[in-house]
Amino acid sequence: MNIALFFVIFPLVLYVPLLLIEMNLSFLSIARGRSFNDYMHVTWETTHTLLILSVIAFVWLFNDAVPMVAPVVALPLLLAALCFLLRAAAYIIVYYEWGTHPLQRFASQCFAVSHLVLVAGLLWVVYGVATTVPWNTVVIQSSLIIYLWPGAIATLVIVAFPVAQMYKTLASID
Amino acid sequence: MNDLSAARAFIGDSLGFHIIFALFGVGLPLAIFCIEWWSIRRKSAELLSLAHFLTRIMSLFVIVGVVSGTLIAIQMSVIWSGLVDFGAPIIGIPFALEGYAFLIEAVFLGFYVSTWKRYAGYHHLLLLVPVILGAGMSAVFITLANAWMNNPQGFEMVNGVMTNIHPWKGLLTATAFFEIAHSLISYYMTTFFAIAGVCTFLITKGGSQQRARALRLVVNRFMLFGFVCIILLAGLGHASMQHLAQAEPRKFAAIQMQPETLDHAPYVIGGHLDSNEEHLEGGLRIPNGLSILADNDADTVVRGLREYPRADWPLLIVNRLFEVKMVLVGFLTLIPLLYLALYRRAQKMSLDSRIAGWLVLCSGPLSVLLVELGWMITELGRQPYAVAGYLRVEQAFTASVSVMEWGFIFPVAFVLLFVVSFGVAFQMIRKEGPL
Numbered sequence: 001m002n003i004a005l006f007f008v009i010f011p012l013v014l015y016v017p018l019l020l021i022e023m024n025l026s027f028l029s030i031a032r033g034r035s036f037n038d039y040m041h042v043t044w045e046t047t048h049t050l051l052i053l054s055v056i057a058f059v060w061l062f063n064d065a066v067p068m069v070a071p072v073v074a075l076p077l078l079l080a081a082l083c084f085l086l087r088a089a090a091y092i093i094v095y096y097e098w099g100t101h102p103l104q105r106f107a108s109q110c111f112a113v114s115h116l117v118l119v120a121g122l123l124w125v126v127y128g129v130a131t132t133v134p135w136n137t138v139v140i141q142s143s144l145i146i147y148l149w150p151g152a153i154a155t156l157v158i159v160a161f162p163v164a165q166m167y168k169t170l171a172s173i174d
Numbered sequence: 175m176n177d178l179s180a181a182r183a184f185i186g187d188s189l190g191f192h193i194i195f196a197l198f199g200v201g202l203p204l205a206i207f208c209i210e211w212w213s214i215r216r217k218s219a220e221l222l223s224l225a226h227f228l229t230r231i232m233s234l235f236v237i238v239g240v241v242s243g244t245l246i247a248i249q250m251s252v253i254w255s256g257l258v259d260f261g262a263p264i265i266g267i268p269f270a271l272e273g274y275a276f277l278i279e280a281v282f283l284g285f286y287v288s289t290w291k292r293y294a295g296y297h298h299l300l301l302l303v304p305v306i307l308g309a310g311m312s313a314v315f316i317t318l319a320n321a322w323m324n325n326p327q328g329f330e331m332v333n334g335v336m337t338n339i340h341p342w343k344g345l346l347t348a349t350a351f352f353e354i355a356h357s358l359i360s361y362y363m364t365t366f367f368a369i370a371g372v373c374t375f376l377i378t379k380g381g382s383q384q385r386a387r388a389l390r391l392v393v394n395r396f397m398l399f400g401f402v403c404i405i406l407l408a409g410l411g412h413a414s415m416q417h418l419a420q421a422e423p424r425k426f427a428a429i430q431m432q433p434e435t436l437d438h439a440p441y442v443i444g445g446h447l448d449s450n451e452e453h454l455e456g457g458l459r460i461p462n463g464l465s466i467l468a469d470n471d472a473d474t475v476v477r478g479l480r481e482y483p484r485a486d487w488p489l490l491i492v493n494r495l496f497e498v499k500m501v502l503v504g505f506l507t508l509i510p511l512l513y514l515a516l517y518r519r520a521q522k523m524s525l526d527s528r529i530a531g532w533l534v535l536c537s538g539p540l541s542v543l544l545v546e547l548g549w550m551i552t553e554l555g556r557q558p559y560a561v562a563g564y565l566r567v568e569q570a571f572t573a574s575v576s577v578m579e580w581g582f583i584f585p586v587a588f589v590l591l592f593v594v595s596f597g598v599a600f601q602m603i604r605k606e607g608p609l
Contacts, residue, residue: 041233042288045280048240049273052247056273059251063262067255071574074252078580081248084241085587089594092234096598141262143341144270155274158304162285169288 004140007057007148015050016122022047023115029094030108037095039169044091046166057148058129064139065132072128080121087114178571180581181253187581188246189553190546191588195239195595197545200313200358201365202232203283203305209392210299220388226290228369231599233287238595240280245584253577256570257323257560264328264341265319272315279308313361314354321350323561324552325421331564349421352414353552356407360545363403366396367506368538372603374531393534394517400537401510408503412467419468422562423477424486425555430464431493432478439464439476443497447490452480485558492555499547502540509537 022044025036059066090111093103175183206228213221250258282304289298322328328344329336373389373396419426426432432439433452441463445454462472479487516530556562560570 038288042284044284045233045236045240046277046284048244049277049280052240052244053273053277055244055247055251056269059247059258060262060266060270063258063266066251066258067572070252070255070572074572074575074577077248077252078577081245082583082587084244085584085591088237088241089587089591092237092594092598096230096234096602141266143263143339144266147267148270151271151274155277158278159281162281166281166284166288 003145004057004061004142007061007145007152008054011050011053011057012126015047015054018043018047018050019115019118019122023112023119026108026112026115030105030112035095040091040095042166042169046163060144061141061148062133062138063141065134068134069129069132072132073125076121076124076128080118080125083114083117083121087111087118090114175578175581177573177576177578178568180578181571181575182567184577184581184584185246185249185253186553187585187588188242188249189549191592192239192242192246193545193549194542194592195235195242196313197361197364197542198232198235198368199239199279200309200361202228202235202369203302203309204362205365205369205396206232207299207302207306208395210302212391212395214295214299218384218388220382220385221392224373224388224392227602228372229287229290231602233283234595234599236280236283238591242588242591253572253575254560254570255572257565260336260565260570261319261323261561263336263339264326264344265322267341268315268318268345272312275308275311275315277308278304279312282308310358313358317354317357318345318350320552321345321347321353324353324425324556325349326561326564348417352410352417356410356414356548357545359403359406359410360541360548363400363407363506364538364541364545366400366403367534367541370396370400371535371538374534375603378531394514397510397513397534397537400541401507401514404503404506404510408507411503415467416469419476422555424479424482424562425488425492426468427477427479427481428488428490428492428555429496429551430476431490432464432476433480434478435475435481436478437465437475438462438472439468439474441467451484488557489554492551495547495551495554499544499551502544502547506537506540506544509533509540 022040025040029035062069087110090107093107094111097104206225209221209228210225212218213225282301286298286301286305289301293301322344325347326344327347328340328342330338370393373393377386377389377393415426418429431442431445431447431454433447433454439462441460442454442457443460445457445459447453448455464476465472465474468474468476513530513533516533558567559565560567
């Protein structure tokens with residue numbers, strides 16, 4: 001159980017502060033009237049992938065609990081998904097069309113606000129999952145663990161250097 | 175419309191939207207690798223600039239592919255929880271590993287994008303290798319899961335419980351080989367044709383001789399690569415249809431709209447079922463064609479749809495979709511041939527030829543349509559099952575979740591994101607372009 005939870009929680013623990021950094025930058029972008037392309041362009045996909053890893057681990061390791069949890073978290077998750085799509089559209093306008101698109105300011109505001117919705121949605125989902133899953137009795141798909149461990153170690157070794165280099169760009173933001 | 179129909183429409187829309195961006199996410203790294211490699215070998219600043227420019231478009235498409243992929247993962251968990259619960263011991267493996275492959279792709283893509291100034295030559299080029307492998311492996315893992323849903327193996331059902339599970343035996347099947355090979359090659363083909371189209375457009379904008387020469391080199395080579403891909407696809411397509419006739423006869427019968435079990439079965443183009451759905455009427459008939467297609471022998475018995483209960487028939491629209499797909503394959507085989515013939519005849523003036531230019535421009539969108547049709551046939555042909563023969567769609571559906579409203583809201587968001595992403599991409603091509 002603990003190992004299975006580790007695969008769900010660890011990427012989420014990394015994702016949340018990085019999402020908050022993106023939220024901070026999105027509001028700063030409006031306040032200062034400049035984009036933060038150097039950081040966002042480079043890290044956007046990787047940050048988002050951490051969330052995907054967490055979702056994947058929960059869905060397939062706790063497959064027994066998924067039918068129980070689904071009705072509880074459907075609304076916040078689908079809201080979050082809608083928010084992701086709109087956020088991506090706003091992001092593209094904000095960071096690819098910086099200073100040229102007529103909807104620039106509106107898109108920047110939408111992009112910033114989307115983070116608030118996402119954080120609220122995430123909290124709702126985490127609360128829903130934590131209170132719905134019968135943790136003492138839920139059966140874990142333990143056959144997957146033998147693939148997740150070596151996969152995680154190999155992947156971390158492969159990505160360690162580029163990840164360190166990419167997130168360094170945050171230091172250059174004043 | 176009920177909740178189940180809305181959920182089916184919702185996942186169908188989502189997959190149809192996602193695949194457009196996913197295919198470019200898989201194909202563009204390889205195409206950019208080729209262009210950057212040629213730039214190093216030829217010491218061409220123009221080709222390097224083109225690779226740099228396409229990298230920006232690749233990042234843009236990956237952004238959309240990532241969020242639409244997340245939506246599908248969310249739908250799988252909340253709307254299709256029955257599928258997750260049933261298939262987890264086997265398809266949980268490729269889905270879990272897909273996450274790692276995708277992380278490698280995302281990390282190295284970000285690193286590659288940010289190091290154009292820091293690294294040069296082969297050092298920078300090599301950073302694309304993990305992106306190509308990560309993107310390719312992501313597609314492989316997802317397609318492994320899909321192939322298992324189409325032809326589930328590697329387990330026994332005892333009293334409704336999956337037992338004696340051998341996941342890799344279930345995943346690494348001939349069905350998986352054909353699906354993976356077919357889809358990956360079609361993604362690369364589509365990307366080659368689409369970039370050839372972009373370069374053709376850029377040539378019309380004018381510029382230096384070196385620029386035109388560099389762009390023409392990419393057009394010619396990618397049209398050739400695309401042609402090789404479509405020939406490979408045609409060969410694979412034939413082999414996979416023969417495999418389908420053996421492994422998934424119900425889907426094969428629906429694709430060919432074959433109601434009766436027959437030997438010496440004719441291949442019928444454009445026919446329709448009679449009112450009792452017992453015979454195929456009309457259409458252009460090729461005697462023995464279907465039996466020969468199924469196993470290279472006119473005596474081959476082709477199983478018809480009437481061997482299965484009516485409730486188990488797939489949607490017969492797959493037959494029409496398949497016929498349209500075959501016409502597209504014909505066009506896409508002819509386009510590069512015509513282009514290359516025109517190029518040879520007109521020598522260096524080929525791209526001034528409007529016909530050649532239009533042929534190249536059309537090949538990208540037609541290829542996207544081909545990929546969409548291919549996946550629609552695969553998915554609709556499996557209906558009414560989520561896991562063929564074992565789990566019906568209504569059993570996979572989370573009945574306690576209402577998705578009626580979402581089925582209307584999300585398509586609007588897809589249209590918005592499609593317009594924004596392609597609008598910005600076209601704007602970049604029109605305004606900036608490389609060089």
